[in-house]
Amino acid sequence: MSNSNLPEKENEIKTWLGQFIQDLTTIKLPEVAERNLVRSVSKLITGFLDIPAAYLHEIKRRIERETEAQDLILRANAKDVVELNRKDQEFIANTASYYSIQQFKEAGNRRAVLEKAINELEDRAISEDAKEEIDEDWLAKFAKIANDVSKEDVQLILAKILAGEIVNPGSFSTMALAVLERFDRKAAKQFAELSNHICNVETGTGLVIIATKTTYSGGLIRRGLVAHEIQKMLNPKEYPRIDSYSLLVDVGVLRPFISTRLFNPTEFIEFKVGSTKVGLISNGQFAVPLERQNDKPFKCIELTTAGYELLPFLETGQCPEKYFKELAEFLSSETSHDLIKH
Structure with a gap:
């Protein structure tokens, strides 16, 4: 030199x-x-x-x-x-x-x-x-x-x-870098929270299955109800809700719509929610085995491509107890099987 x-x-x-x-x-x-x-x-x-x-x-x-x-x-x-x-x-x-x-x-x-x-x-x-x-x-x-x-x-x-x-x-990718550039501490915290709800099954990683419960009991809808009251009766309760994660939609981690994905029930024999290992077991002798059940369409919150790339870099936590209970009730109604933690 x-x-x-x-x-x-x-x-x-x-x-x-x-x-x-x-x-x-x-x-x-x-x-x-x-x-x-x-x-x-x-x-x-x-x-x-x-x-x-x-x-x-x-x-x-x-x-x-x-x-x-x-x-x-x-x-x-x-x-x-x-x-x-x-x-x-x-x-x-x-x-x-x-x-x-x-x-x-x-x-x-x-x-x-x-x-x-x-x-x-x-x-x-x-x-x-x-x-x-x-x-x-x-x-x-x-x-x-x-x-x-x-x-x-x-x-x-x-x-x-x-x-x-x-x-x-x-x-x-540089596309994911562009998304990361819009990240701040609040977005990182919200993404980490969402990641604890993400289900890792054979046909897809980075999906949050929406646990849906219908509130309508089958009774007659009486005349005189206003539109929003009818919608409240007919529309199901959903958890989690995509509008709870609007910031992740804004930064480009989450798709701005709810998708519908087909799942084979056997995919839920063993899978993970966040870092928690879970799986379905039969809840009685009259339950149809998962292998004999048809594919089922479930509503999902879905990550973008950049979200998929970012996901492995998060410290994923345990499945929240509230979500586990809601998902267990939902899958039980769909498959006649109980969701348990391994």
């Missing part, structure tokens, strides 16, 4: 990039995945996708100085600002103060996401190498999102996504 005016200090790492690169030596990854990790660190810490290879090798051996490229860019930018605003020193000072604080905060957010992503990779046993290098445009979009995320729970989701993309580029 060429000479610079930066001071030399032995055995001291002075940059975030340097510290991260040195820490990477403790993570054992296949070649392409390791390269993806280095590119991710470089992009999120410095804004550059590819730091010169000679410099990276020097860092891996021993970091002793700041990157000269970064130093030159900073000095060049400062010179441009001064030339542009040489007659307004107060403006320069205010602008520099504002952007310094903003950039420091954004860099801290990116650093926090990176640290969590590295921890995630350290916890994984990765034997198969990535088939391609991580996409530059994907990293640029990801870095933009990470800039503004300071909540630890959302940072953890970002970290898991980045770790997944490093070892398997293309597993998380």
Whole structure:
């Protein structure tokens, strides 16, 4: 590396990039995945996708100085600002103060996401190498999102996504990134709550079966009732309701309509609701075996494609007791079988 005016200090790492690169030596990854990790660190810490290879090798051996490229860019930018605003020193000072604080905060957010992503990779046993290098445009979009995320729970989701993309580029689409950009803590909390209701069966993951109960008892509808009273009698009660998750519809995680899906009753012999293992058992000798029952159309709340991609990165909890009871009653009326927890 060429000479610079930066001071030399032995055995001291002075940059975030340097510290991260040195820490990477403790993570054992296949070649392409390791390269993806280095590119991710470089992009999120410095804004550059590819730091010169000679410099990276020097860092891996021993970091002793700041990157000269970064130093030159900073000095060049400062010179441009001064030339542009040489007659307004107060403006320069205010602008520099504002952007310094903003950039420091954004860099801290990116650093926090990176640290969590590295921890995630350290916890994984990765034997198969990535088939391609991580996409530059994907990293640029990801870095933009990470800039503004300071909540630890959302940072953890970002970290898991980045770790997944490093070892398997293309597993998380740019479309899903666009949805993630609209995420905030409230949306993440609501999505986590919804995920506890999601049923994982053979024909579909990411579906919430709506437990429907009809309130109409079969009596005559007397004359003189207004329209909304008739609707209240005829329309079933539904749980959960899609309008309880309007924010997830707005951000693009949930489809804005209720779908109808066909299910074979045998799919419910063993399945999961959230992280709870459940299943149907016969409730009497007169119950028709599930294998002999026809497919049944159930109303469902359904995730979008981006929602499906985001789902694995959530910490799914136990099925809420209210939903379990409502679903058990609904499936019992449909199949003459009881829903139990395993």
